[in-house]
Amino acid sequence: NAGVTQTPKFRVLKTGQSMTLLCAQDMNHEYMYWYRQDPGMGLRLIHYSVGEGTTAKGEVPDGYNVSRLKKQNFLLGLESAAPSQTSVYFCASSYEELQPQHFGDGTRLSIL
Amino acid sequence: AQRVTQPEKLLSVFKGAPVELKCNYSYSGSPELFWYVQYSRQRLQLLLRHISRESIKGFTADLNKGETSFHLKKPFAQEEDSAMYYCALSGPHSSASKIIFGSGTRLSIRP
Numbered sequence A: 001n002a003g004v005t006q007t008p009k010f011r012v013l014k015t016g017q018s019m020t021l022l023c024a025q026d027m028n029h030e031y032m033y034w035y036r037q038d039p040g041m042g043l044r045l046i047h048y049s050v051g052e053g054t055t056a057k058g059e060v061p062d063g064y065n066v067s068r069l070k071k072q073n074f075l076l077g078l079e080s081a082a083p084s085q086t087s088v089y090f091c092a093s094s095y096e097e098l099q100p101q102h103f104g105d106g107t108r109l110s111i112l
Numbered sequence B: 001a002q003r004v005t006q007p008e009k010l011l012s013v014f015k016g017a018p019v020e021l022k023c024n025y026s027y028s029g030s031p032e033l034f035w036y037v038q039y040s041r042q043r044l045q046l047l048l049r050h051i052s053r054e055s056i057k058g059f060t061a062d063l064n065k066g067e068t069s070f071h072l073k074k075p076f077a078q079e080e081d082s083a084m085y086y087c088a089l090s091g092p093h094s095s096a097s098k099i100i101f102g103s104g105t106r107l108s109i110r111p
Helices: none
Strands: A004-007 A010-011 A019-025 A031-038 A042-049 A066-067 A072-078 A087-094 A107-111 B002-004 B010-014 B020-021 B022-025 B033-038 B045-049 B072-074 B083-090 B103-111
Touching: A004 A087, A019 A031, A031 A072, A031 B045, A042 A066, A042 A072, A072 A087, A087 B022, B002 B083, B010 B020
Parallel strands: A010 A107, B010 B103
Antiparallel strands: A004 A019, A019 A072, A031 A042, A031 A087, A066 A072, A087 A107, B002 B022, B020 B072, B033 B045, B033 B083, B083 B103
């Protein structure tokens, strides 16, 4: 039981490049979330999903897209990376609404 | 608007001293409050939640609805408590199925 797994763990991109971050959970959780963590700002929700095939915008969705084609996977895409998107990205999942979230190890992304 | 405020970015105390990490919230209703912790090089994990009314690793937190606070306390700090702590809130009115996190407090325990 791996919990929540994020790949890759580190990535360096050039401005304008695109990439996809993958989050996988093996706990059969309905809810999945993508956050970014920046110094002094804590965790901010980018997008979330309340079930397979559904996605919704969080607090800071601009510049990101997501997909939840399978219940266990939640993908975060950067279409055209910008330096402002340099951050640590965390994926999380929860069984139900309002239940504690289980987090992945994070992905450290640098945009040059 | 729903909000979680952690006024201290950094809290440094000596080993054996009492610790209190402050958390205040703004919410119209009855929220669920959580404390999450992130130790160095580890993933963010749940420390405790107010409905459990339990003590985890010596930490306790009491929900004070009158003061809208959920401060995290420990009577005697240990070096292994050094970590980043996030207070979080969730509830039916917190913008559809999400938890709102505070900005975090870095706790540093000096030997």
